[in-house]
Amino acid sequence: MKILGIETSCDETAVAVVEAEGDLASPSFKLLGSSVHSQIEMHKEFGGVVPNIAKREHLKNLPIVLEKALGEAGVEMEKIDKIAVTVGPGLEPALWTGITFAEELGEKYKIPLLPTNHMEGHIASALLGHPSQIHFPALALLISGGHTELVLLQSWRGKKVIGETQDDAAGEAFDKVARMLGLPYPGGPEISALAGKAQDPGFVIRDLRLPRPMIHSNDYNFSFSGLKTAVLYYVRDHASPDKTLSPQITIAIAREFQDAVSQVLTTKSKKAILEFQPKTFIIGGGVIANTKIRSEFEKLMQEFPETRLLIPEKPLTTDNAVMIAMAGYLAELSGEKIELKAKGNLKIG
Ligand code: KG4
Numbered sequence: 057m058k059i060l061g062i063e064t065s066c067d068e069t070a071v072a073v074v075e076a077e078g079d080l081a082s083p084s085f086k087l088l089g090s091s092v093h094s095q096i097e098m099h100k101e102f103g104g105v106v107p108n109i110a111k112r113e114h115l116k117n118l119p120i121v122l123e124k125a126l127g128e129a130g131v132e133m134e135k136i137d138k139i140a141v142t143v144g145p146g147l148e149p150a151l152w153t154g155i156t157f158a159e160e161l162g163e164k165y166k167i168p169l170l171p172t173n174h175m176e177g178h179i180a181s182a183l184l185g186h187p188s189q190i191h192f193p194a195l196a197l198l199i200s201g202g203h204t205e206l207v208l209l210q211s212w213r214g215k216k217v218i219g220e221t222q223d224d225a226a227g228e229a230f231d232k233v234a235r236m237l238g239l240p241y242p243g244g245p246e247i248s249a250l251a252g253k254a255q256d257p258g259f260v261i262r263d264l265r266l267p268r269p270m271i272h273s274n275d276y277n278f279s280f281s282g283l284k285t286a287v288l289y290y291v292r293d294h295a296s297p298d299k300t301l302s303p304q305i306t307i308a309i310a311r312e313f314q315d316a317v318s319q320v321l322t323t324k325s326k327k328a329i330l331e332f333q334p335k336t337f338i339i340g341g342g343v344i345a346n347t348k349i350r351s352e353f354e355k356l357m358q359e360f361p362e363t364r365l366l367i368p369e370k371p372l373t374t375d376n377a378v379m380i381a382m383a384g385y386l387a388e389l390s391g392e393k394i395e396l397k398a399k400g401n402l403k404i405g
């Protein structure tokens with residue numbers, strides 16, 4: 057069946073058309089058309105996402121993005137079987153724009169709606185193009201701008217969050233640290249690019265050692281706010297009188313911060329893999345676009361040849377509507393019922 061996905065939970069307006077087939081044991085997805093309009097330029101000057109600007113921009117861009125996705129797919133609305141729309145978690149004013157848009161389309165073309173959980177979308181994002189990929193039990197690490205959580209899946213329906221951040225999300229920490237270093241929003245790609253310059257031994261600063269919060273705690277929870285504060289103090293103590301940092305220090309901080317996040321994520325994941333012995337390990341969310349973190353996970357998984365690592369293609373790591381169409385299909389197959397109502401703090405399971 058052809059599923060139209062609609063995503064407006066944060067600062068990306070996205071629509072996609074996906075051909076979905078198969079049952080829960082071997083779902084299969086083909087991307088027909090996808091369009092993402094990023095509002096990053098709009099929010100940059102505020103250093104983060106402003107909900108009312110996001111809402112205004114979604115309203116303006118949804119019809120345009122819809123037309124692009126349908127055009128790329130070569131599919132008309134009349135041929136769409138279901139509309140999957142993100143209902144949470146996210147910014148409620150932004151979520152409502154997508155829901156209302158989906159309702160109007162559903163009514164006009166008599167198409168049923170599939171209210172969809174954005175985080176289930178990040179799990180589903182790794183499934184594009186390959187049939188019967190998730191073997192259960194599976195473990196998913198979701199690392200985005202709003203969330204950091206480890207989810208255990210006994211089946212697509214049987215999901216349980218086994219650990220989550222107690223404060224900032226991993227992506228949020230990247231964004232906040234970037235701001236301290238004078239880098240634009242979103243910070244992840246900026247820090248990643250800077251850290252990549254730190255191969256030269258000249259960038260190693262001996263007294264720069266940031267904490268790895270909760271790395272050995274006896275649970276699967278995370279915490280990134282102490283790491284962020286440690287960067288704040290380091291910046292304060294090492295800035296010149298005009299409050300600027302030397303390029304050498306900036307690059308060294310970017311690298312040490314990225315290493316700290318990467319070590320916490322891989323150490324916690326390893327602990328969970330040892331305990332739950334998943335057959336599939338999925339990593340989703342914007343932070344896994346990070347080349348260094350990706351390669352650290354690929355290295356880690358060499359220790360677990362029985363567990364298959366699934367990471368989405370790079371364009372599907374950050375917010376998109378392809379993942380929403382796929383998650384909507386899986387939720388429907390598994391009989392999961394989600395209310396058609398914006399829910400900022402919608403949980404998994
Ligand atoms: O999944 P996503 O697009 O949106 C949410 O659902 O939150 O994730 C966005 C987050 C931002 O915090 C951004 O800084 C981070 O993903 N991010 C990265 C990279 N690219 C995006 N973090 C680290 N390295 C990257 N290359």
Ligand code: ZN
Pocket residue numbers: 174178200201341342374375
């Ligand atoms: Zn997301």
